[in-house]
Amino acid sequence: MTIQLNERKLNIDANVNVSQLLIQENYPQIGIAVAINQQIISKTNWANQLLQDGDNILIIQATQGG
Structure with missing residues (x-):
């Protein structure tokens, strides 16, 4: 599956947690x-x-x- 990580596309396996x-x-x-879809986790x-x-x-x- 494909996610966006800090504005770069990344292919990862299914069932990966944070x-x-x-x-x-x-x-x-x-x-x-860490935020997912603008929601802090x-x-x-x-x-x-x-x-997902x-x-x-x-x-x-x-x-x-400082």
């Missing part, structure tokens, strides 16, 4: 926020949230600054 996607794409498990739900064909996923990484 946690698996983060591991597959080498994103850290801390310091990030709580970190406690990442392992249960299955991705056509989902638009946005991953935002916290940065330090």
Whole structure:
């Protein structure tokens, strides 16, 4: 199936959850926020949230600054 990940198309297997996607794409498990179709997904739900064909996923990484 095909999803959008941070504005790029990505082909993934069916039955992939948010946690698996983060591991597959080498994103850290801390310091990030994940939204699917403009809906923030709580970190406690990442392992249960299955991705669907056509989902638009946005991953935002916290940065330090000052």
